[in-house]
Structure formats: structure tokens, C-alpha cells
Amino acid sequence: NAGVMQNPRHLVRRRGQEARLRCSPMKGHSHVYWYRQLPEEGLKFMVYLQKENIIDESGMPKERFSAEFPKEGPSILRIQQVVRGDSAAYFCASSPANSGNTIYFGEGSWLTVV
Amino acid sequence: DAKTTQPNSMESNEEEPVHLPCNHSTISGTDYIHWYRQLPSQGPEYVIHGLTSNVNNRMASLAIAEDRKSSTLILHRATLRDAAVYYCSYRSGGYQKVTFGTGTKLQVIP
Numbered sequence: 001n002a003g004v005m006q007n008p009r010h011l012v013r014r015r016g017q018e019a020r021l022r023c024s025p026m027k028g029h030s031h032v033y034w035y036r037q038l039p040e041e042g043l044k045f046m047v048y049l050q051k052e053n054i055i056d057e058s059g060m061p062k063e064r065f066s067a068e069f070p071k072e073g074p075s076i077l078r079i080q081q082v083v084r085g086d087s088a089a090y091f092c093a094s095s096p097a098n099s100g101n102t103i104y105f106g107e108g109s110w111l112t113v114v
Numbered sequence: 115d116a117k118t119t120q121p122n123s124m125e126s127n128e129e130e131p132v133h134l135p136c137n138h139s140t141i142s143g144t145d146y147i148h149w150y151r152q153l154p155s156q157g158p159e160y161v162i163h164g165l166t167s168n169v170n171n172r173m174a175s176l177a178i179a180e181d182r183k184s185s186t187l188i189l190h191r192a193t194l195r196d197a198a199v200y201y202c203s204y205r206s207g208g209y210q211k212v213t214f215g216t217g218t219k220l221q222v223i224p
Contacts, residue, residue, distance in 0.1 A: 042214055044214075045211055105150075105158045
């Protein structure tokens with residue numbers, strides 16, 4: 001059973017470009033979570049999605065950031081007009097519906113803005 | 115958001131037990147306590163979780179205080195591969211999201 005798959009693992013973007021990070025949850029999981037980790041810092045919650053619905057986006061920056069989890073296909077975290085401060089590791093996690101318990105993380109996508 | 119308090123860092127000698135404490139004084143009765151760990155340049159890895167009773171699995175043991183306001187992750191014999199940042203967390207208010215504190219950086223000394 002494949003784990004949470006994230007791609008790309010590493011992404012370099014110039015300031016002002018767009019970054020798209022993809023996350024395929026574990027098989028059977030319908031809940032997806034995105035976290036950001038700045039260098040030498042902890043994990044910060046960004047957004048929690050179920051299929052076709054954003055449940056909690058309290059950790060998302062108000063501008064330039066968006067997330068979706070369509071009925072078919074992976075979840076996408078989109079960062080428009082990237083700035084150097086967006087350089088971070090972005091982790092996706094997933095869980096089954098109504099689990100109430102464990103979430104499982106992917107290996108992360110490392111974004112570098114130059 | 116769920117609030118947890120952990121020491122910033124701890125050290126342990128290899129092959130010795132390690133007790134990693136966590137305070138979660140605002141936890142409610144139905145919130146599960148979760149522990150994750152993160153090795154350098156990797157995603158967080160699930161370690162263990164529990165509600166009220168102490169829990170054991172192949173990785174660790176979890177001891178939960180009777181009032182549930184604190185818990186302790188126990189690694190029975192620390193190895194060099196256990197060097198990581200350990201996060202204690204819980205879900206509050208029935209939400210699915212897991213909120214992480216700053217974690218404890220565990221160093222294992224050969």
C-alpha cells in the first residue's frame with residue numbers, strides 16, 4: 001500500500017513565478033492536510049480538505065496561496081507570485097474519513113525561491 | 115488550537131531508555147494524544163497514539179497521566195536512528211487537523 005505521495009520533491013522557482021505542489025493521499029483516504037515548515041522551525045498547519053471541499057483553511061496566507069482537492073486526481077497547493085519567504089518544506093498528510101486518529105505524512109516538497 | 119508544551123531538547127545515551135514528556139493541560143475528554151517524530155529532511159512519522167490507557171507498540175510506549183493533562187513517550191532502548199524531533203499533539207474540538215508544537219529534539223549519544 002503506497003504511502004502519501006508528493007511531487008515534486010524539490011522545486012526551484014524565481015520570484016514572481018507560480019509553484020504547484022501535488023499530493024496523492026494514501027489509498028482509501030479522503031482527507032488531506034497541508035503543512036508548511038520553514039527552515040529550523042516547526043510544522044505549521046495550513047489547510048484541511050476533503051474531496052471537493054475546503055474544511056479548514058485557517059492557516060493559509062490570505063493572498064497568493066490556494067488549495068484544492070478535486071473529485072479525481074491529487075490535491076494541489078498553489079502558490080502564485082512566489083517570494084523568497086515562501087521557501088520552505090511543504091508537507092501533505094492524509095487520513096481516512098472519520099478516523100479521528102492518525103494522519104500519515106508524505107516526504108514533503110522542498111520549495112526554493114531564488 | 116491545541117496547545118502542548120515540550121522541552122526543546124533532550125539527550126540520551128545509546129541503548130538507554132528515554133522518557134519524553136509533554137504537557138497538554140487544555141485537552142478534553144475525547145481528544146486522542148498523538149506522537150510523531152521527524153528525522154532530518156523527512157516527513158513526520160507516526161509513532162503512537164492513545165486516549166486514556168497506556169499504549170505499547172513496536173516503536174514505543176505511551177504513558178498517559180490519570181488526569182490526561184500530560185503524557186510521556188518512552189523509547190525503551192534509544193538507538194542512533196531515534197535521533198529526531200518528537201512532536202506531541204492532540205486534536206481539539208473534534209476537528210480532524212493535528213496541530214504541532216515546537217517538539218523535542220532528541221540527541222542520542224553513542
